[in-house]
Amino acid sequence: MHWIDYASPHSVREAVDLLNEAGGSARPMAGGTDVLVQLRANALPDVNLLVDMKNIPELNEMTMDPEVGLTLGAAVPCYKIYGNKAIEHAFPGLIDCASLIGGTQIQGRASLGGNLCNAAPSGDSIPVMIALGGVARISGPSGDREVPLEDFCTGVRRTVIQQGEILVSLHFPAPVANQGANYMRFIPRNEMDIAVAGVGCSVVLDNGNIKSARVALSSVAPTPLYVKEIGDAIAGKPANEETLKLAGQMAKDAAKPITDMRGTIEYRKHLCDVLTRRSLQIAIDRAKES
Amino acid sequence: MPAKTYVRTIINGEHVDFLCEPRQSLLECLRDVIGLTGTKEGCNDGNCGACTVSMDGRIVTACLVLGVEAEGKEITTIEGIAKGSQLHPVQQAFLENAALQCGICTPGFIVSSVALLEKIPQPSEHQIRFWLANNLCRCTGYDKIVRAVQDAATKM
Amino acid sequence: MTTTDYERNIVLSNVEYNVVGTRPVRPDGADKVTGRALYGADFDTSGLLHGKVLRSPHAHARIRSIDTSKAEALQGVLAVVTGKDMPHEADESDGTKYSRDNILASDKVLYKGHAVAAVAATNPHVAEEAIGLIEVDYEVLKPVLTAPEAMKDSAPILHEGLKTEELGEKTDKVSNIANHFQHVKGDIAKGFADADVVVEREYNTVTVHQGYIEPHGATALWNTDGRLHIWCSTQGAFTARDATAGILGVPVSQVRVTPMEIGGGFGGKIPVYVEPIAALLSKKSGHAVKVVMSRAEVFESTGPTSGSNIRIKVGAKNDGTITALQGYLAFEAGGYPGSPVNAGAICIFAAYDVDNVLIDGYDVVVNKPKSAPYRAPGAPNAAFACEQAIDELAGKLGMDPIDLRLKNAAVEGTRRPDGPAFPRIGCVEVLEAMKNHPHYSAPLGPNQGRGVAIGYWFNIGFQSSVNINVNSDGTISLIEGSTDIGGTRASISMQAAEVLGIPMEDVRPSVVDTDSIGFTAVTGGSRTTFATGWAAYEAAQDVARQMIERAATIWDVDKDGIELKNGVFQSKADPELKMTFKELSGQLLDTGGTVVGRASMNAGGLGAGGGSFAGNIVDVEVDPDTGKTLVTRMTAIQDAGKAIHPSYVEGQMQGGSVQGIGWALNEEYYMRDDGSMANTSLLDYRMPTSLDIPMIDTVIVEVASAEHPYGVRGVGEANIVPPTPAIANAVHSAIGIRMANLPINSVAIMEAKWKQQGN
Numbered sequence A: 001m002h003w004i005d006y007a008s009p010h011s012v013r014e015a016v017d018l019l020n021e022a023g024g025s026a027r028p029m030a031g032g033t034d035v036l037v038q039l040r041a042n043a044l045p046d047v048n049l050l051v052d053m054k055n056i057p058e059l060n061e062m063t064m065d066p067e068v069g070l071t072l073g074a075a076v077p078c079y080k081i082y083g084n085k086a087i088e089h090a091f092p093g094l095i096d097c098a099s100l101i102g103g104t105q106i107q108g109r110a111s112l113g114g115n116l117c118n119a120a121p122s123g124d125s126i127p128v129m130i131a132l133g134g135v136a137r138i139s140g141p142s143g144d145r146e147v148p149l150e151d152f153c154t155g156v157r158r159t160v161i162q163q164g165e166i167l168v169s170l171h172f173p174a175p176v177a178n179q180g181a182n183y184m185r186f187i188p189r190n191e192m193d194i195a196v197a198g199v200g201c202s203v204v205l206d207n208g209n210i211k212s213a214r215v216a217l218s219s220v221a222p223t224p225l226y227v228k229e230i231g232d233a234i235a236g237k238p239a240n241e242e243t244l245k246l247a248g249q250m251a252k253d254a255a256k257p258i259t260d261m262r263g264t265i266e267y268r269k270h271l272c273d274v275l276t277r278r279s280l281q282i283a284i285d286r287a288k289e290s
Numbered sequence B: 001m002p003a004k005t006y007v008r009t010i011i012n013g014e015h016v017d018f019l020c021e022p023r024q025s026l027l028e029c030l031r032d033v034i035g036l037t038g039t040k041e042g043c044n045d046g047n048c049g050a051c052t053v054s055m056d057g058r059i060v061t062a063c064l065v066l067g068v069e070a071e072g073k074e075i076t077t078i079e080g081i082a083k084g085s086q087l088h089p090v091q092q093a094f095l096e097n098a099a100l101q102c103g104i105c106t107p108g109f110i111v112s113s114v115a116l117l118e119k120i121p122q123p124s125e126h127q128i129r130f131w132l133a134n135n136l137c138r139c140t141g142y143d144k145i146v147r148a149v150q151d152a153a154t155k156m
Numbered sequence C: 001m002t003t004t005d006y007e008r009n010i011v012l013s014n015v016e017y018n019v020v021g022t023r024p025v026r027p028d029g030a031d032k033v034t035g036r037a038l039y040g041a042d043f044d045t046s047g048l049l050h051g052k053v054l055r056s057p058h059a060h061a062r063i064r065s066i067d068t069s070k071a072e073a074l075q076g077v078l079a080v081v082t083g084k085d086m087p088h089e090a091d092e093s094d095g096t097k098y099s100r101d102n103i104l105a106s107d108k109v110l111y112k113g114h115a116v117a118a119v120a121a122t123n124p125h126v127a128e129e130a131i132g133l134i135e136v137d138y139e140v141l142k143p144v145l146t147a148p149e150a151m152k153d154s155a156p157i158l159h160e161g162l163k164t165e166e167l168g169e170k171t172d173k174v175s176n177i178a179n180h181f182q183h184v185k186g187d188i189a190k191g192f193a194d195a196d197v198v199v200e201r202e203y204n205t206v207t208v209h210q211g212y213i214e215p216h217g218a219t220a221l222w223n224t225d226g227r228l229h230i231w232c233s234t235q236g237a238f239t240a241r242d243a244t245a246g247i248l249g250v251p252v253s254q255v256r257v258t259p260m261e262i263g264g265g266f267g268g269k270i271p272v273y274v275e276p277i278a279a280l281l282s283k284k285s286g287h288a289v290k291v292v293m294s295r296a297e298v299f300e301s302t303g304p305t306s307g308s309n310i311r312i313k314v315g316a317k318n319d320g321t322i323t324a325l326q327g328y329l330a331f332e333a334g335g336y337p338g339s340p341v342n343a344g345a346i347c348i349f350a351a352y353d354v355d356n357v358l359i360d361g362y363d364v365v366v367n368k369p370k371s372a373p374y375r376a377p378g379a380p381n382a383a384f385a386c387e388q389a390i391d392e393l394a395g396k397l398g399m400d401p402i403d404l405r406l407k408n409a410a411v412e413g414t415r416r417p418d419g420p421a422f423p424r425i426g427c428v429e430v431l432e433a434m435k436n437h438p439h440y441s442a443p444l445g446p447n448q449g450r451g452v453a454i455g456y457w458f459n460i461g462f463q464s465s466v467n468i469n470v471n472s473d474g475t476i477s478l479i480e481g482s483t484d485i486g487g488t489r490a491s492i493s494m495q496a497a498e499v500l501g502i503p504m505e506d507v508r509p510s511v512v513d514t515d516s517i518g519f520t521a522v523t524g525g526s527r528t529t530f531a532t533g534w535a536a537y538e539a540a541q542d543v544a545r546q547m548i549e550r551a552a553t554i555w556d557v558d559k560d561g562i563e564l565k566n567g568v569f570q571s572k573a574d575p576e577l578k579m580t581f582k583e584l585s586g587q588l589l590d591t592g593g594t595v596v597g598r599a600s601m602n603a604g605g606l607g608a609g610g611g612s613f614a615g616n617i618v619d620v621e622v623d624p625d626t627g628k629t630l631v632t633r634m635t636a637i638q639d640a641g642k643a644i645h646p647s648y649v650e651g652q653m654q655g656g657s658v659q660g661i662g663w664a665l666n667e668e669y670y671m672r673d674d675g676s677m678a679n680t681s682l683l684d685y686r687m688p689t690s691l692d693i694p695m696i697d698t699v700i701v702e703v704a705s706a707e708h709p710y711g712v713r714g715v716g717e718a719n720i721v722p723p724t725p726a727i728a729n730a731v732h733s734a735i736g737i738r739m740a741n742l743p744i745n746s747v748a749i750m751e752a753k754w755k756q757q758g759n
């Protein structure tokens, strides 16, 4: 690896200043499970300063408020998320992805903020975070702003984050009654793998009917794909097999995958159908139990 | 060449200070700077678990931690698992169950398994396999490793 | 995944020993569970430099020029070497040129990852920066990646000087086919004429890697006195010494290899890669130089095993008698000749006693890393084809697949297609153990299928040396040259302990360097417990003889009147005259000096001990919607001859089975058209994790080999032969489709289903 420097700021301001001063040559680092691998593989030749996010209090926040919802610091590692009873209860969909990124050791470091900012098409946390209506809270040299997560990723490894900005936290509205969510991916192994395709969804039920739903896909487009049309089409329909079939078919149609070592276009589209049906079913079951 | 960084840690219960370049991983620092070569490198990108150490009570792959990040942290490596000349029950169970062949994965598996049993004292087979999925072993087919962890669980 | 506690291992044995067959803790165990054992990358010495290798980004290219000046100028760099630093004498043979070029290319690069230059620096990061400063001018050529493609007349040629050897004769034809050979038995045309039923199929397997967890690593010090000392992780210190000396053009006496502990090899650590490079860097820099590979280098630059194209034609009578077996095997050798096609050809039909056999084998160079041995090299490819065809034949005949195999099973005296007749073997016994196992008749769940297969590996004998020093406290120090890759210090010590009637714990084994023990061949070919164990047996017999003579001197009786039984020297005539091994050991120094026992022996060639048969019963469950296949239950059955340490025999069987699962379902070199491998990390090269597999039930069958004093057969390899076809047969049983190509991953299964459904 080429020479890099390391800084560990203790406030958002300090971090933003460091990143701003360094121009394009500095990179935030949370758990480092993407950025260190990329540096070592020579994929970030221009980066020569890593700015550690883990010692900034706001980025370690985990606050659950029954009214306001969940504020999750961008650097909170996965294991703290699935170790949190309140989150487990209110956001089982987040637990799904936090407990399947990497393995035990990776989850000791990896953050959902890092997963999002890395903006891989396969990023496992992103679809369900979109489905949950998550919002990114960003701080930068010119102040703070909020971006809905479906607008966050703009291309393969590209996001709305501008130079000098950092993701401070993720915000999720408190779940309403009869809401359920899920993330499900397909991988050839049972753990430690990159999604061939993935589906995150959230549904709200009303007397056996789907009141509203949000579905997003991973690994089948340059960015995680929010398929708003699915929610529009199944809202008001009964939570039955026929509706799931419709959703599956729409996911299949919306997916724009490529053929690579993980799967073919045809197979990935097929998976979108299967996974959407299966994932929605789990979300529906959870909504019924909630 | 820019300056190295001074890092203060507690490793296996002892205060250890060292100098490192910020680009050096904790794994490199343990092996090349401090001389603790029991922690192994199999991939250098988080996949094999041979470099597993415990940092502030949580297992991580030392290849994906920078040495400078260890500042102020408590680290346990394979060299710190036995109590003096007394092997940890997990180490003893690995020996008695022939849970190692070449042994390169063994330090990582032992550090991970000790952490598992601290968290879940009587894990199911599935829980063991799930927890250990970040540790690869190519020799044993995992059967005897899983049995060793089950055996250690009954003896702790 | 279900949690099933299967019936534990069944050992079928009829001889009782004191030490052999027990399960003591291995002698090197304490070091290996505490992190003290030192592996290849753990070596350190004063003034150590770190080396890194520049590798070709192209799969096929001519090197026009290399400019190393910027790298040499970088601060902290002490040496840079290229192919020009290799000796390349005027009368260099093709074989020697190939072996040198594979270490550091001279004129052409033949695979992506081929080494072209190397740097030694004060720090590995500086060395890495320096290789980035080396400028190589390449003329990029079109690569060819599979055997069928490379065999075409229009294919790009890898070696302009490579002329095909055709049935033992050198021809003038320049092609990528290095060799075509045949094994013929009986009359193949008559065999098919006699058949009522014929199955004919084509199969393909892709390149896969051994996947040992420890990357290759070596440190070399080329001293000012001209002696070269290498510390490395290798399966054979002597073969590493001889190969390195040959590549560097120096006498073997000038090279000393100290084997470090080895973190897995499975055949892949028999060849040398970084050893000669570290040596050249050391010679230039005057320092010790350590070179350790990255994981990507391990995948791209060390020998995986061959991809292959295999055709099978089998004919049988309606009663199940197989009348003809025909095989065509074309194996990818990688960049230089030398695939394991011949080993595959020896094993492909070895389980069957059939009169009419014809096998054609082709060794074909392609633009991939030069293949290296991988656990029963060639045999799993061969079995994947043959054992599926046999399964299909059983289906056509309406016979139970194990019964069909039993009806045609090879026995003592059966001629292998390549010539030799089998000594005592356990093919029938393994098949019977499979048939009788409760797993074979257990019920299956929905979407599940069951498959069986049998496989053979011939095993090798070769040279081994052991010295034993008797210590005055009654322990012995056992000095050996076989690197311990999986518990062989235990299995070798146990055989010496058995002879001397002492506990294994009283044996102190040491694996030593090439200056400190007689020649010992590789830890490979399933030979170590067989051959080095046998040498330990002979060395212990030598100790026993000398100790009996000493007892005779002390008691002043005839040595023929003394025997050693259960660790006690005893006069046959006078029951009062007896001494334990320990008591006599304590008297040695005062009665003529210590006793040193020695053995250096050749334990036979290819096929030593008759080889080993292994079988599998496998259940899979296939997700009908995604094609994802899980192995839900697997039983491994193998003839060990005699299991010296049953735990480590089971471990070999379980490890081989799980490598087989990976090979069957997910592992592959995913090659891009430009000849680069897309999945060079352990994330994307999907070896099984603990969560992907069930417990692996084992049955050790013990049909004693006629040669070895305890009846041992090597068990390291045969166990990886049956898993791929057994899994393919199980998938067929689950979904009704024959999967003729590896890997049988979820995409392949769904595509096969769609094809069958006609869309």
Ligand SMILES: Cc1cc2nc3c(=O)[nH]c(=O)nc-3n(C[C@H](O)[C@H](O)[C@H](O)COP(=O)(O)OP(=O)(O)OC[C@H]3O[C@@H](n4cnc5c(N)ncnc54)[C@H](O)[C@@H]3O)c2cc1C
Pocket (backbone or CB within 6 Å): A027, A028, A029, A030, A031, A032, A033, A034, A035, A036, A037, A053, A059, A074, A075, A100, A101, A102, A103, A106, A109, A110, A111, A112, A113, A114, A115, A116, A117, A118, A122, A123, A124, A125, A161, A165, A166, A167, A168, A192, A193, A194, A195, B045, B046, B047, C683
């Ligand atoms: C062995 C292994 C297995 C893996 N398995 C999976 C998997 O199953 N699924 C999956 O989705 N991923 C997987 N990953 C990838 C990775 O672990 C995840 O993407 C993880 O969530 C990244 O989090 P991190 O905190 O480590 O990110 P980092 O590596 O620290 O950062 C990732 C990116 O985000 C940027 N960044 C981080 N924090 C901020 C911030 N606050 N503001 C602005 N930018 C920021 C960084 O600059 C970098 O570009 C795996 C990685 C490894 C090594």
Ligand code: FES
Pocket (backbone or CB within 6 Å): B040, B041, B042, B043, B044, B045, B046, B047, B048, B049, B050, B051, B052, B061, B062, B063, B064
């Ligand atoms: S070396 Fe760190 S996980 Fe493999």
Ligand code: FES
Pocket (backbone or CB within 6 Å): B099, B100, B101, B102, B103, B104, B105, B106, B136, B137, B138, B139, B140, C213, C263, C264
């Ligand atoms: S014992 Fe060799 S990798 Fe696990």
